[in-house]
Amino acid sequence: MAYDIEEQEQLESLKAWWAKYGNFILAVATIVLLAAAAWNGWQWYQRNQAANALAQFEALEKAAEAGDLSRVKDTAGTILEQYSGTGYAPRAALLAAHAYEKAGDTRSARAQLQWVADRSGDEALAAVARLRLAGLLLDEKSYDEALGVLAPQPPAPFVALYADRRGDVLAGQGKRDEARKAYEEALAKLDASTDLRSSIQLKLDALGGA
Numbered sequence: 001m002a003y004d005i006e007e008q009e010q011l012e013s014l015k016a017w018w019a020k021y022g023n024f025i026l027a028v029a030t031i032v033l034l035a036a037a038a039w040n041g042w043q044w045y046q047r048n049q050a051a052n053a054l055a056q057f058e059a060l061e062k063a064a065e066a067g068d069l070s071r072v073k074d075t076a077g078t079i080l081e082q083y084s085g086t087g088y089a090p091r092a093a094l095l096a097a098h099a100y101e102k103a104g105d106t107r108s109a110r111a112q113l114q115w116v117a118d119r120s121g122d123e124a125l126a127a128v129a130r131l132r133l134a135g136l137l138l139d140e141k142s143y144d145e146a147l148g149v150l151a152p153q154p155p156a157p158f159v160a161l162y163a164d165r166r167g168d169v170l171a172g173q174g175k176r177d178e179a180r181k182a183y184e185e186a187l188a189k190l191d192a193s194t195d196l197r198s199s200i201q202l203k204l205d206a207l208g209g210a
Contacts, residue, residue: 050088052082053079053083056092057091057092057095060075060076064098072096072100073096076096094132097112128158130154130162131162131165133146134149159189160186160196161196164186166179167179176208180204180208183200186200
């Protein structure tokens with residue numbers, strides 16, 4: 001096929017341009033394609049992990065309802081080890097902790113709650129875990145440890161609950177004035193219609209509070 005002079009010049013120009021930039025363009029295109037493939041693969045992995053975690057969580061719920069602590073231990077362990085990055089992991093630990101607590105195994109319950117407090121990316125779930133953990137430590141009269149668990153600033157909806165639990169711990173230590181202040185803080189933060197107010201007021205009255 002014959003080309004005129006102008007077409008030949010255009011071809012030579014194109015060849016020169018490709019020789020200069022072709023490798024770069026191919027490299028960029030390869031990176032884009034690899035990134036797209038990696039993103040699609042990651043999305044598939046996340047969906048697959050979530051689906052598997054859900055199946056394990058449902059099995060955990062059944063084990064907890066049946067009071068089968070052996071299955072609770074195995075299933076919760078699987079979720080925390082293999083699916084710790086999913087939202088089911090902290091919920092599984094909280095559920096397992098409840099099952100252990102009902103069975104009187106407070107040591108295992110504390111371990112599950114500590115996992116949530118330390119590793120959950122959900123602030124609300126971590127706050128719940130700390131409250132429950134402080135309650136277990138209070139029952140064991142591990143007062144200083146319970147106060148340490150409650151030391152981090154909780155999310156706003158939990159401020160009153162944390163203050164109430166601190167009041168319980170301080171009252172257990174015999175620190176009546178500090179306990180009174182904690183209960184007063186809890187009352188100040190609670191909505192007037194909250195049923196918990198009456199319980200806190202009773203504890204405050206027992207300390208001689210106004």
